[in-house]
Amino acid sequence: xxxxxxxxxxxxxxxxxLSNLILWLKSRNVDVRxxxxxxxTPALRFLDDSxxxxxxxxxxxxxxxxxxxxxxxxxxxxxxxxxxxxRSTLVPWLSSALNVSRPSLYTFQTCVSELFxxxxxxxxxxxxxxxxxxxxxxxxxxxAVADFGRGIPASVRSVHPDxxxxxxxxxxxxxxxxIRSTPGNQGVGLDYLLQSAVTNNGGAVTIYSSTGxxxxxxxxxxxxxxxxxxxxxxxxxxxxxxxxxxTIQDLDEEPEVFEWx
Amino acid sequence: xxxxxxxxxxGAGDTGPQGEQLYNAILSExxxxxxxxxxxxxxxxxxxxxxxxxxxxxxxxISLDEIKRRVKIIDSSRQINDMIKRRLTREAxxxx
Numbered sequence: 001x002x003x004x005x006x007x008x009x010x011x012x013x014x015x016x017x018l019s020n021l022i023l024w025l026k027s028r029n030v031d032v033r034x035x036x037x038x039x040x041t042p043a044l045r046f047l048d049d050s051x052x053x054x055x056x057x058x059x060x061x062x063x064x065x066x067x068x069x070x071x072x073x074x075x076x077x078x079x080x081x082x083x084x085x086x087r088s089t090l091v092p093w094l095s096s097a098l099n100v101s102r103p104s105l106y107t108f109q110t111c112v113s114e115l116f117x118x119x120x121x122x123x124x125x126x127x128x129x130x131x132x133x134x135x136x137x138x139x140x141x142x143x144a145v146a147d148f149g150r151g152i153p154a155s156v157r158s159v160h161p162d163x164x165x166x167x168x169x170x171x172x173x174x175x176x177x178x179i180r181s182t183p184g185n186q187g188v189g190l191d192y193l194l195q196s197a198v199t200n201n202g203g204a205v206t207i208y209s210s211t212g213x214x215x216x217x218x219x220x221x222x223x224x225x226x227x228x229x230x231x232x233x234x235x236x237x238x239x240x241x242x243x244x245x246x247t248i249q250d251l252d253e254e255p256e257v258f259e260w261x
Numbered sequence: 262x263x264x265x266x267x268x269x270x271x272g273a274g275d276t277g278p279q280g281e282q283l284y285n286a287i288l289s290e291x292x293x294x295x296x297x298x299x300x301x302x303x304x305x306x307x308x309x310x311x312x313x314x315x316x317x318x319x320x321x322x323i324s325l326d327e328i329k330r331r332v333k334i335i336d337s338s339r340q341i342n343d344m345i346k347r348r349l350t351r352e353a354x355x356x357x
Contacts, residue, residue, distance in 0.1 A: 083275040114308055117308055188348070255302075258335065
């Protein structure tokens with residue numbers, strides 16, 4: 001039973017996390033029921049407008065529930081459809097919300113694609129739950145991607161069995177770290193994400209997996225890490241990108257001349 | 262000079278398998294020409310998986326200096342350029 005009566009606020013990562021948890025439980029034949037969700041609180045209206053209840057109950061709580069212009073509603077996207085979804089749905093929505101050209105968002109388009117490639121490489125179920133929310137009053141956009149995999153700590157501990165959950169997450173983001181090297185997978189996708197979202201954009205990324213949760217944020221000229229305490233259990237992994245919208249350059253469509261350094 | 266159009270070879274620069282298609286095309290073209298151009302016209306982005314499986318993998322066949330001399334990248338976006346440099350130039354620098 002999931003009780004919503006105490007829910008006061010929910011972030012983008014919370015929407016994908018909760019949705020993913022429900023799907024994960026259902027995949028294990030757990031009878032998942034909701035309680036305390038019939039109130040009229042802002043958090044419940046937000047979830048309803050995000051199509052959360054539509055997805056999990058088959059209907060919205062309120063007939064007037066509709067997707068807000070600042071919201072990209074909750075979606076479950078299969079790896080084989082993910083790149084088309086990123087190009088045809090995520091980037092046009094971001095471009096419109098932030099009033100910047102699509103080329104301005106190519107880096108973040110790639111970051112999300114990297115996450116779907118990670119899901120393909122490390123998860124037995126190649127599906128990611130995605131949700132995004134624009135917060136124009138604080139110049140931020142949150143993009144959260146969650147998967148059903150066995151989780152980062154379990155994967156990392158197959159080669160480093162002594163690492164804690166948080167240590168495993170920190171190891172997983174290091175450039176060139178991978179447990180399954182293939183021509184395509186060289187262990188740089190998460191490093192690219194952090195360099196793009198934290199170092200270059202000035203935003204933050206939080207990775208939740210198993211009982212671990214690590215916040216990566218700007219620190220001096222590099223990336224600082226903070227282990228978040230008491231976050232509970234996260235099946236698979238949830239990646240929470242928190243991007244600054246005021247540092248995104250509006251780029252033109254012209255190709256850039258390539259020169260070897 | 263040989264010419265490879267990425268869009269014709271693999272459609273997009275999203276995945277490792279697409280990168281492997283490009284890698285095979287590059288090897289074939291380099292066997293026939295001293296210099297080749299790789300056009301990314303119509304391709305907006307390249308993931309690390311794609312570059313790893315294509316251009317980065319070339320480092321197992323020829324040196325970075327030879328890649329720089331024989332391979333020209335054209336019609337590419339800033340993101341694609343950054344990813345290629347990140348994977349090849351900086352990786353070779355670290356390895357050295």
